[in-house]
Amino acid sequence: MAARPAHTALILGGGVGGIVVANELRKRAKANDRILLVERNPVHVFAPSFLWVAVGTRRPDRVARPLRELLRPGVELALGSVTSLDPANLRATIDGRGITADSVVIALGAELSPESVPGLAEAGHNFYTLAGATALRDALARFSGGKVIVLTARPGYKCPAAPYEQAMLIGHALKKRGLHEKFAVEIHAAEPAPMPVAGPAISEALRSMLGAKNIAYFPNRQVRTVDAASRTIAFSDGTSTSYDLLAFVPPHHPPAVVADAGFGGESGWIPADRATLQTRFANVYAVGDVAALSLENGKPLPKAGVFANAEARIVAENIAAQWSSSAATARFNGHGACFVETGGSRAALGSGDFFAKPAPAITLRAPSVFWHLEKVLLEKRWLHRPPFSFI
Numbered sequence: 094m095a096a097r098p099a100h101t102a103l104i105l106g107g108g109v110g111g112i113v114v115a116n117e118l119r120k121r122a123k124a125n126d127r128i129l130l131v132e133r134n135p136v137h138v139f140a141p142s143f144l145w146v147a148v149g150t151r152r153p154d155r156v157a158r159p160l161r162e163l164l165r166p167g168v169e170l171a172l173g174s175v176t177s178l179d180p181a182n183l184r185a186t187i188d189g190r191g192i193t194a195d196s197v198v199i200a201l202g203a204e205l206s207p208e209s210v211p212g213l214a215e216a217g218h219n220f221y222t223l224a225g226a227t228a229l230r231d232a233l234a235r236f237s238g239g240k241v242i243v244l245t246a247r248p249g250y251k252c253p254a255a256p257y258e259q260a261m262l263i264g265h266a267l268k269k270r271g272l273h274e275k276f277a278v279e280i281h282a283a284e285p286a287p288m289p290v291a292g293p294a295i296s297e298a299l300r301s302m303l304g305a306k307n308i309a310y311f312p313n314r315q316v317r318t319v320d321a322a323s324r325t326i327a328f329s330d331g332t333s334t335s336y337d338l339l340a341f342v343p344p345h346h347p348p349a350v351v352a353d354a355g356f357g358g359e360s361g362w363i364p365a366d367r368a369t370l371q372t373r374f375a376n377v378y379a380v381g382d383v384a385a386l387s388l389e390n391g392k393p394l395p396k397a398g399v400f401a402n403a404e405a406r407i408v409a410e411n412i413a414a415q416w417s418s419s420a421a422t423a424r425f426n427g428h429g430a431c432f433v434e435t436g437g438s439r440a441a442l443g444s445g446d447f448f449a450k451p452a453p454a455i456t457l458r459a460p461s462v463f464w465h466l467e468k469v470l471l472e473k474r475w476l477h478r479p480p481f482s483f484i
């Protein structure tokens with residue numbers, strides 16, 4: 094009979110946050126501590142590269158790897174779906190089987206729901222999934238001219254830079270194909286400005302980057318319906334616009350299993366202490382996109398892999414400390430960075446302190462080949478063996 098583990102960590106969700114918690118905790122915990130990671134998808138995909146897949150500069154199979162290969166030996170992987178959560182009793186149900194742990198980390202990410210906007214799913218390409226990015230690549234290859242629209246369906250999506258990057262990459266790819274005067278790229282955004290959480294100066298810098306690339310920008314547009322037959326998008330302010338090719342960021346929702354678990358909070362995302370990621374339940378943590386962390390200006394911390402990674406390290410360090418009866422002193426400091434691909438193998442870099450008072454203090458470094466190559470390096474290193482720093 095196998096010896097009882099000294100402690101068990103139940104990590105729910107094997108994306109960026111879950112992988113890092115599992116690997117870091119395995120590194121720090123004792124051999125007889127059990128690290129159990131639950132994930133429904135056996136293949137891990139590196140989402141930042143979807144933007145390259147969509148413009149044909151990355152093959153889809155080059156941004157995916159079996160999850161098992163990304164985990165340290167000794168991390169137990171349970172492939173299955175989390176079907177219910179009982180945080181007060183440190184318990185979850187995986188495909189009908191109940192598991193109780195000493196520490197629970199919820200890293201279930203965000204659910205995407207294109208179907209919540211009538212007509213949207215049929216009308217365009219959801220480049221927030223690998224399948225959607227691949228379909229967009231194929232549609233762009235067939236595209237011979239007209240209007241490309243990049244649409245954000247609702248504010249509050251992960252990686253606030255991504256749709257802006259995607260628009261610039263599409264513009265660059267079409268120019269490179271010689272389509273020049275035959276196409277236009279427009280962004281119709283649900284949010285009031287590009288990356289509004291980073292402050293007006295960053296928004297303005299991004300707007301001028303778009304302007305320099307002749308990408309028209311229409312903020313504050315809430316899509317109501319999309320009609321694939323007439324290729325028309327209707328907005329809630331009564332306006333509408335036509336398109337020839339549509340790429341979209343779908344609405345994001347908290348995972349359904351989280352909604353009924355009693356975490357509180359109006360948004361449905363899990364409120365957590367922004368320094369320790371502890372939820373209102375003892376020994377239950379939320380990391381990454383599923384967590385709601387408040388900034389000094391009252392806005393939520395953006396959803397991004399860079400934060401999921403940093404938060405995961407803090408949680409792993411503190412759980413390991415607690416298990417060895419040491420003080421859990423690690424604190425997440427809100428620092429993060431994000432590449433902004435601008436096309437032509439160049440990227441800008443936004444970075445800074447998101448916990449700064451009275452508002453995030455972020456700077457944007459000018460586009461260069463250097464930052465683009467840094468992102469390429471990150472992709473290679475992440476898919477080789479995380480956790481590496483993730484920006």
Ligand SMILES: Cc1cc2nc3c(=O)[nH]c(=O)nc-3n(C[C@H](O)[C@H](O)[C@H](O)COP(=O)(O)OP(=O)(O)OC[C@H]3O[C@@H](n4cnc5c(N)ncnc54)[C@H](O)[C@@H]3O)c2cc1C
Nearest residue numbers: 106108109110133140141174175202252381382397398399
């Ligand atoms: C196009 C694109 C570009 C991006 N670019 C960047 C970038 O440049 N920089 C950056 O920092 N971030 C970027 N991001 C955001 C980044 O990918 C996410 O913020 C990050 O993956 C969040 O990590 P997470 O662990 O919280 O969630 P995820 O990585 O989404 O992982 C959640 C996991 O939980 C699993 N899961 C969900 N529900 C269940 C269930 N019921 N049972 C079992 N498993 C379940 C999912 O299958 C998934 O694997 C980008 C995202 C996209 C889509």
